[in-house]
Amino acid sequence: MTRSTIVELAKAAGVSPTTVSHAFSGRRYVDPETKARIVALADKMGYRANPRARRLRTGGAGIIALASSMPFAVAAGPARLGFLMEIAAAAAVTALSRHLALCLVPPLEPDSNLDALEVDGAIIVEPMVEDRLLEFFSSRGVPVVSIGRAPGREDIPSVDIQSTATARLMLEHLGANSRRVGLITGEQRRNSYIETEAAYAAFTAERGYSPVALRVDESGGEPEAAAAAERLLRNNPDIDALCVPVDAFARGVLDAARLLDRPVPQGLRLATRYDGMRAKLATPQLTAVNLHLDQVAEAAIDLLIAAMEGKEPQPHAIAPPQLVVRESSAA
């Protein structure tokens, strides 16, 4: 039972495809009676213009994909409502204004089949090393850009999310009123972690103390982070501040602090990166960083458009990250 085509409908109505086309588009006059007959017949036969054909013929909007390669286990659940979705929302707005449709690629199960994903371009959010989605698109010759540099793929144009600057911001803020600052990042090798860890190494070197840093498995979520933080704090009782870029992990640290009777901020000062609901609505509220994700999303789309058109990208200025100081890091 395949859908009927314009030719079949035309035949049934005793007119030409031309007239059918015009009956629907209204781009030229069609005898009202003829039109009525066509419309009625179309309804009966279940005819609808094939958007694929129309797209080819008239151009239509290009389609771009937005994807994150966070493993399914991590991105599923309420976690997926953060960073990625804020970018998605902003990107959708920009995309529409640039005459593009933004298509959301969900977190992938390892075996999901991507072949049907026929798009004009793709944006990958914070790709990790050997990112599966990134490889998929780029190996098919689909123009790709990333938000956050793709580690090991310097050929992929990317929007800088200023992870080094962001890390410095958090570290210096925490350092100003603390004895010793620790760091908790994630295990996956994404550029933001890499830069943050490097910034932290530099920071501790400057201050002349040895680094206390931990990586948590992303799929473990808050509980895993809580356990890790507890360990870290027990082993390093002089740590009185923690830089925890991943907001879910920061929430876990909050739990650990409670457990250890180290009230935040008096007993432990805390800052995270993404200023989402998790940071804003935590108790106490978390100090975070405004990354200007709306600007980032817009820049990514324009970068992608340039790549799709084979043009030189217009560099976008993105406002420097801004610290949003809240109770969790009060002096």
Place this chain on the structure above:
Amino acid sequence: MTRSTIVELAKAAGVSPTTVSHAFSGRRYVDPETKARIVALADKMGYRANPRARRLRTGGAGIIALASSMPFAVAAGPARLGFLMEIAAAAAVTALSRHLALCLVPPLEPDSNLDALEVDGAIIVEPMVEDRLLEFFSSRGVPVVSIGRAPGREDIPSVDIQSTATARLMLEHLGANSRRVGLITGEQRRNSYIETEAAYAAFTAERGYSPVALRVDESGGEPEAAAAAERLLRNNPDIDALCVPVDAFARGVLDAARLLDRPVPQGLRLATRYDGMRAKLATPQLTAVNLHLDQVAEAAIDLLIAAMEGKEPQPHAIAPPQLVVRESSAA
């Protein structure tokens, strides 16, 4: 500067389009040297297969749009990270598994041009009366379904979000330990408000007291809701519980309660509908309703698929809404 086509590339490489096609698809053997030449040339000429043409020829994935008609002012900002984005995330997962790409239609500025939005189907989230997006798609003959019935458009298939049951759940829970329950909804005419208001009318009638209900302008957000709640509580001091389906409004009510020195829950008991970050991370945490949005999203997509194929929809069973009792409504 239009992109080069397969014919141009073939000509430049001195081969047929057939060979070029195969050089890229790998679906039949091509002399390695020829292939290398083609690929090199393609790179130089910036050739890339036109996805539109490919889609028409091979089928490819269908594209469906997910849209909400919340006015831009409301849906923008962090508010947009709630209900709609949770549905989007779930829908994207289901869509992919059904071989469909989910395209996000952002909140629309009143003048935005939709013509390029050439999709195979559309899902509208909680449409209001005379919903612009709904009319747009349905008038173009694009199959549309809604999440939450479309008021005044009983012809549009929809996934029931069980607003009456949800409202009863909240009202009876609040009623069990309160003298008198008030209601705050929104001004736009969406089905969920309509059903909730009707359920409230029935509820007050059963209890034998007169209703105290208010509608807040959605674009006013939390502050507007706070002001409205303050008024309502001042004028009706015997109201000791409020049913506030819109989560942003519930947060506003929290502010009002603080201002009026009516601590929640002791001085005022409160419940909201959508169990998102706002409810979970409020202080005190808000009693809310699990609407099973993942199931709702899946049902909507399957309903849409049926509509696109002209088949009878397979009815999906969606779990009944479940109250998630939290501190805000403690007895």
Place this chain on the structure above:
DNA sequence: CTGAAAGCGCTTACAG
């Protein structure tokens, strides 16, 4: 008021 025909840019039997 309406049609015949070209063409959008691919892919894929069919043929050699």
Place this chain on the structure above:
DNA sequence: CTGAAAGCGCTTACAG
């Protein structure tokens, strides 16, 4: 190892 040709389902000059 490779090509010529048909065709996916529309839209749109061109013509009458």
